[in-house]
Amino acid sequence: LLLGRYGFDLAAVISASHNPYADNGIKFFGADGFKLSDATELRIEQRLIEPFANPGRLGRVHRLHGTQEDYLRSLHTRFAGLDLTGVDVLLDCANGATHRVAPEIFRRLGAAVTVVADQPDGRNINDGCGSTHVDALAVTVADGCHDLGFAFDGDGDRMLAVDRAGMVVDGDELIALAALHLRSHDRLAGNGVAVTVMTNYGFHTAMRDAGVEVVTTKVGDRYVLEELRARGWALGGEQSGHVIDMGFVPSGDGIASALLTLEALGDRDLADRHAMEKLPQRLVNIRVADRDGAMESTELAQATEHESQALAGRGRVLIRASGTEPLVRVMVEAPTADEADAVCGRLVDVVQATAGAT
Incomplete structure (x- = not known):
């Protein structure tokens, strides 16, 4: 999102994704906002083991100010019609990247917000919290009488939801809900979605009944993205909670996915979603x-x-x-x-x- 706005050639994100901090690696994004290809990443890794040339001059580091607000404004613009007044939401920010921006955008849209796992110290990211430990959030949502909850992972590119009864809603159901909503408003590009081989059979049945085309890829959000780009589609994702809406940004964005879920629900409760029937x-x-x-x-x-x-x-x-x-x-x-x-x-x-x- 910010790559294009600021005109940078490359972005690098230090991230362990949904894993402990010790698994930190680097994600690269090109000037077009997409992750680099496997082949390009392999070339970078190969260059790292080669001797470095002595640079003629040193680069400089500049700290950008205002990027958080730019991101929040973009979210607010995309979901300007979403009024969350009266919605009681619990957010699990995994002690990670979403700990400031997620509560802020929900509050700006009118929600009553309770936040857990929002105190990162550099080591507690994804530690017993976030989208890979959503069971604790499910209990808290039900016990605290919240309307619903959202659990993000450490770098914020995936999200799982929890309804008021404490039932976990995975990526399959979230994508189905979004697809049916966008199709009903003639906003589902290409009238199709891309998912992976792990997607529940019930998803395919629901999409077939709704007249939505489905294409299946290998496991991995990059393969979903590749298929979306090749077909000119916008919506796809994974059961694990990666939901990609290229109408907003060409990668997974857990906060945007949560807001898209609420937009798709309208006046309905998440417990009454009925987007698909999952097979055991x-x-x-x-x-x-x-x-x-x-x-x-x-x-x-x-x-x-x-x-x-x-x-x-x-x-x-x-x-x-x-x-x-x-x-x-x-x-x-x-x-x-x-x-x-x-x-x-x-x-x-x-x-x-x-x-x-x-």
């Missing part, structure tokens, strides 16, 4: 001795095909290898929890037999 889901991570061997095994391929055929039109099976750990992930969605458990159990047995669980 069973997900098991299996630590194996030979991850690649499991994924390449004929036995697993045959078992997956058999179970997928049995669930055709009613649910689905997804088998994925972790990209960073010796894990195989088995995910099953079915009309009932019992059926999901049974199918998942059979597939887990096959994985363990072919790869050797550790």
